[in-house]
Amino acid sequence: MDDLLTIAGRTYNSRLLVGTGKYKDFEETRLSIEASGAEIVTVAIRRTNIGQDSSEPNILDFLSPDKFTILPNTAGCYTAEEAIRTCKLARELLEGNNLVKLEVLGDKETLYPNMPETLKAAKDLVQDGFEVMVYCSDDPLLAKELEGLGCVSVMPLASPIGSGLGIQNPHNIEMILSKAEVPIIVDAGVGTASDASIAMELGCAGVLMNTAIAKAQEPALMAQAMKKAIESGRQAYLAGRMEKKSYASPSSPTKGLIK
Amino acid sequence: MLLKVNGDSVEIDDGSNMDQLLDVLEIPKTKVAVELNGVVIPNSELLGKVLKDQDILEIVRAIGGG
Numbered sequence: 001m002d003d004l005l006t007i008a009g010r011t012y013n014s015r016l017l018v019g020t021g022k023y024k025d026f027e028e029t030r031l032s033i034e035a036s037g038a039e040i041v042t043v044a045i046r047r048t049n050i051g052q053d054s055s056e057p058n059i060l061d062f063l064s065p066d067k068f069t070i071l072p073n074t075a076g077c078y079t080a081e082e083a084i085r086t087c088k089l090a091r092e093l094l095e096g097n098n099l100v101k102l103e104v105l106g107d108k109e110t111l112y113p114n115m116p117e118t119l120k121a122a123k124d125l126v127q128d129g130f131e132v133m134v135y136c137s138d139d140p141l142l143a144k145e146l147e148g149l150g151c152v153s154v155m156p157l158a159s160p161i162g163s164g165l166g167i168q169n170p171h172n173i174e175m176i177l178s179k180a181e182v183p184i185i186v187d188a189g190v191g192t193a194s195d196a197s198i199a200m201e202l203g204c205a206g207v208l209m210n211t212a213i214a215k216a217q218e219p220a221l222m223a224q225a226m227k228k229a230i231e232s233g234r235q236a237y238l239a240g241r242m243e244k245k246s247y248a249s250p251s252s253p254t255k256g257l258i259k
Numbered sequence: 260m261l262l263k264v265n266g267d268s269v270e271i272d273d274g275s276n277m278d279q280l281l282d283v284l285e286i287p288k289t290k291v292a293v294e295l296n297g298v299v300i301p302n303s304e305l306l307g308k309v310l311k312d313q314d315i316l317e318i319v320r321a322i323g324g325g
Contacts (some may be wrong), residue, residue, distance in 0.1 A: 019325025029323060044324025047265040047317065048291055050284045058290045060321050075324050088299045089319050093292035095302065161325070188325075210325025 003234065005206055007183055008099055008131040008152040010069065012039045015200070016230045017071070017185065019210025020059060023219065030062050032213055036223035040069045042101055042208070044076070045090050070094055071133065073101040078114065080104060080121035087125055100125065101155075101187075101208075103135040111161040111188075113137055119145060126150035135187050138172040140179060147182050154180065155187035155208060158199065162211045164191030167198050177203045193222075193229035200233025201241070260312035271310070278306040286318060293318050 004011040018038040023029040033041060041063055063070060072090035074083040087100045104121055106114040113136050125132050131152045136143060138156040146154050156176055159165035166189060167173060177184050183205030190196050190209045199207050207230060216222030262269045264284065271280055277300070281288050293300045293308075294317040300308050310316075 020323040021325045023323060042325055043321040045292075045319050046322050046324075048286050048320045050265060050267060050269075050286065058287070058320060059323055060290050070321070072321065073324055085294065085297070085317075086319075089292040089294055089317070090321075092299050092302055093290065093319065093321060208325075214325075 003238065005183065007040075007133070012069070013037075014039045014227070014230075015206035015234060016196075016227055017042070017206055017208040018213060018223070019073075019208070020063065021210050022214035026057060026059065026062060028219055029059075029214075032219040032223040033063070033068075034223075035220040035227070036213065037227045038068075040071050040208075042071045042073050042210070045072055045074075045086050045093065046076075065094060065097070069099065070097065071099055071101050072097075074103050074121075076105070077103065078105050078117070080117040080124065083117070083121045084124055084128075087130055088128075091130070098129055099131045099133065099152075101133045101135065102151075113157070115139070115142055119149065122146055122149045122151055133185070138169055138176065140172060140175040143176045143184070144179050147180065151182065153183045153185055153205070155185045157188040158186045158195065159189030161188040163189055164212060164215075165189055166191050166195035167202075170198065170202055173199070173202050173204065190226075193225040196226050196229040197233035197236070200230055201236050203237050206230070260310070262310060262313070263315045265316070265318055273312070275310055276306065277308040277310065280310060280316075281306075281318075284318075287320075291318055291320050 005015050014037045016038045017040040018036050019042045074086045077083040083104050104114045104117040106112045133153040134146050134151045135155050143154045158167040185206040186199040186204050187208040190212045196207045213219050213223045260273050
């Protein structure tokens with residue numbers, strides 16, 4: 001069965017999106033991404049170290065834009081202006097690629113999104129021709145507003161970035177999903193495979209994660225687990241779960257019992 | 260002339276262009292993007308871009324991130 005994820009007119013087989021931060025080295029990153037089966041991979045944009053060895057490998061050397069959709073993020077930006085400048089640099093860096101992950105942070109402790117600045121940046125970026133996938137709070141009204149501004153995907157957090165606390169408010173994610181017309185992707189907070197499955201069972205279009213894989217004891221093995229969790233969660237969603245009941249209901253026939 | 264590159268002061272010969280600056284700073288010339296005084300330089304014009312005194316540059320690359 002073809003069950004593809006469509007974002008900004010492009011289709012993907014994998015509903016797992018992965019970050020490339022916090023790994024021990026490029027080899028561990030490469031092995032984990034390979035095991036995850038992800039097709040959309042995020043990168044950060046940072047100042048080049050002056051005087052660095054120019055032969056030093058670059059992350060784009062092994063994450064070929066021919067093979068992966070490279071999704072530059074604006075992580076570390078605290079204002080709309082910083083985020084917009086970062087996106088413009090990323091577009092040039094990635095030879096005209098307009099797809100960006102907008103992330104405007106509120107403070108260093110929670111890494112919660114600064115929603116007024118996020119809305120401002122989203123509006124300007126969309127007007128400038130960017131295809132914006134936006135990290136946001138799990139507020140259903142703001143999620144809808146971001147969709148209305150033209151974001152191609154809305155990505156509410158499950159819990160704080162890097163916390164691994166899983167989906168803290170599934171009801172909000174459900175409310176966002178019930179009104180959404182663009183893919184809703186849970187971004188941030190997933191800790192282990194069951195968290196990813198829950199997001200998919202709720203009906204999310206995908207999950208974006210980084211720390212849950214990179215900081216597992218065996219990152220490549222966790223990447224594989226996440227791949228399966230996303231697939232099984234998606235299948236369970238499509239299959240439609242049974243109705244929940246307050247009391248037991250026997251699985252075996254109650255007639256014909258020996259006396 | 261004096262430039263500000265990624266927040267640091269950099270002294271370079273008058274009339275230098277981006278190509279020369281990247282050589283001096285030992286920064287690779289591919290897989291980078293440059294903002295000059297707040298405006299991104301298109302890749303096609305990057306290396307030939309002539310710099311002037313007090314220019315402010317941000318030179319960036321992609322790194323691992325989530």
